[in-house]
Amino acid sequence: MLFIKRSKAIAFQSILKKASLMACLFCFYSNVAAQDILSIPQSKAHDLALNMQWTEARSLVKDNNAYSIYITSLCNTLELLINEDKRLVEPYELIFDKQLAYLDSQPVSAEVLFAQAELHLQLAFVYLKFEREFDGAFKLRKAYQLAARGRKKYPNFLPMLKSHGLLQILLGAVPEKYNWVLRMMNMEGSTQTGLAELQLLSNSNTFTNTEASIFLALIHGYVRQEPMIAKTYITQLIDENSSKDIISFVGATLALKNNNAEESLALLKTLTPDDLPAIDYLTGEALLYKGDYETAIKSFQQYIKHFKGNSFLKDAQFKTGICYQLQNNQTKAIEHYDLARAISHENTEADKYANRVLNSTDGINSKLTKIRFLTDGGYYDEARQAAQQISPxxxxxxxxxxxxxxxxxxxxxxxxxxxxxxxxxxxxxxxxxxxxxxxxxxxxxxxxxxxxxxxxxxxxxxxxxxxxxxxxxxxxxxxxxxxxxxxxxxxxxxxxx
Missing domain, CATH: 1.25.40.10 (Tetratricopeptide repeat domain)
Structure with missing residues (x-):
């Protein structure tokens, strides 16, 4: 029995970890494209949530309507995922529980099932962010059951495609060796089905169509390695939406991932929020790629100063050290490498890579590192020039x-x-x-x-x-x-x- 429980947890952990980045971004970027379902206060609350004004958004949706609960939960989820403030986990978890208890007491409807599935899915991602994989795994299973029930009972209710399509993609990514666990738990997934559902939703006039388009961009950009398709989605979203901060942020992350630091910097400069440390981290990355080391250092240090969680802190200190090393300031480089070593948390691959390099006896080759970052940023001519300067x-x-x-x-x-x-x-x-x-x-x-x-x-x-x-x-x-x-x-x- 213990083996079965552990296998279940490992399988779900595999699902959650593969989707963690997309999930965080996807939860963050929800938008309202139509007013046919949401009330005016709900629509305004959604708009405020897009601009990270969560307190103001929550103040507009204090009723127990299913969509109001969804918007409130979305605000809480975004705040936890983005800021990683552990002090908020317990009080927000209590709110989640109260919201779910109320929804459970309501007559079954498409809207209620949608809100229930979304809340369980959001909570699964929150648990993953705070390294509670077992809790996240079973919240994910509950979300799957509710989304599947909603699709079967209300096949024409398009917003349900968001939850159901996402879960199909996550489950479709489970390694084959764990498929027996899914079969035992009456769960199955298909990446192609999930993509088709999200595409259908993306082309619809429902209030969840923009979320679907953003998620499709993330899948094509991060998972399927189809950067031009991802860029097409983002470009269209920027053209069609008056509130562009969230979409520009997604576009900046995709541009940076797809070797275009200049485009990433241009999009980051359009963002208005001044309390989102992630912008500082991404800006630091793009400037490091560009070779603007002094300004990159300032951005990384702003991130370290203001971020309330643990993700990328080791990496930010590590890259600050690299910036100094590439400026031939070895004293400051060593100082920041030591600061990076002192950070124990390493739940991202970037942090793990920093930890391995920092604890290796190989050292950091400045010339190879410069080629790497110039290439990553799309500065190919400069990278070739740097490569030509390397001798045996x-x-x-x-x-x-x-x-x-x-x-x-x-x-x-x-x-x-x-x-x-x-x-x-x-x-x-x-x-x-x-x-x-x-x-x-x-x-x-x-x-x-x-x-x-x-x-x-x-x-x-x-x-x-x-x-x-x-x-x-x-x-x-x-x-x-x-x-x-x-x-x-x-x-x-x-x-x-």
Whole structure:
């Protein structure tokens, strides 16, 4: 029995962790596109929530209407997910419980089932954020049951597609070895079904259509590695919505993820909230990529000063140290590396990577690091110039040599030089050794990228081989995200047959 309970928890933890970033962003970015369901106060409250004015939003929806409960819960969820203030967890959890108890006492309706499913799903993400995976797992199961019931009982109630579509995608991402757990619990998911439902909702005139479009952008950008599709959604959303802060924030994160620091900075500059430390962190990242180290340091330190949670704090101190190192200020670099080491919390992959580097004896190669960030920011000409300045004496260790070929592969790939990228990636894989013992992320990501390149040329057999090989690497710090991308790609290949 203990084994079964643990297997359930592991399976759900896998679902939740794969979706944590999208979930946080998705919960944050809800919008109202139509006034046919929401009242004027509810619509205004939603609008205030978009601008992080949660206190004002909650003051407009104090009644027990299902949508008012949903908006209040949304405000509480956003505040917890964004600010990570542990002091608010217990009081807001009590409010969640009271809201759910009231909804449970009401006659069944489409609106009530929608609110119930959304509240359970939001609470699942809150539990995940605060590392309560068991609680999150079973809240997720409850949300699934309610959403499935709502879809069956009210098939024409389109807002339910939001919860149901999201859950279909999350469950569809569960590793095959845990599918028996889902079957035992009468749960199943399909990424294709979820995408189709969100697309239908995105094209509708319901008040949840914008949420669906944002979520589709996040899926295409982060999971399916289709940046141009993601950009199309974001561009359309910015054009169609008068309240653009939330959408611009999502667009900035996607632009940064997809090697366009300039676009990210342009979108971040349009944002008006002055109490969202995440903006400082993203700005610091984009400026680091650009090579504006002094301003990047200020942004990272603003984030560290004002953020109330734990996520990315180690990474922000670590990258502050990198900025100083790239300015040849070794004294300040060491100071901030030491500050980063003193931060014990590391629940993001960026924090885990920082921890591994900081505790390694290899040190940080300034020249390779500069190439990395220039490439990540889309400054390809500058990255090539930096690469040309590297001599064999600059990369004496095997790890540095592997990283050098990896950086050249990424630069060639992103510059549209696929053949050169393939050669560099293959060199990385050959030099990295056995997947069971290799601890560097260079080879697994090289396999992932080779899979994408083979998929683009319709060589599905080779693509499958590389995606499977990417998953075989067991010890690197980016295993969760690389595995998730590889598994999503393998799932896509199945639909092409």
């Amino acid at each position: 004496s600059d990369i004496p260790s095997i790890k540095e040599q592997v990283e050098y070929y990896y950086r050249q592969g990424r630069l060639a790939h992103l510059s549209g030089k696929a053949n050169a990228a393939r050669l560099f990636y293959e060199q990385v894989i050959d030099m990295s050794g056995d997947p069971d013992t290799s601890e560097w992320y260079f080879a697994p990501n090289a396999c992932l990228q080779l899979g994408y390149l083979k998929k683009q040329t319709d060589d599905t057999s080779a693509a499958k081989r590389y995606f499977t090989q990417a998953i075989a690497y067991k010890k690197h710090e980016y295993k969760n995200s690389i595995d998730a991308k590889a598994k999503a790609a393998l799932s896509q290949l199945k639909t092409l047959k």
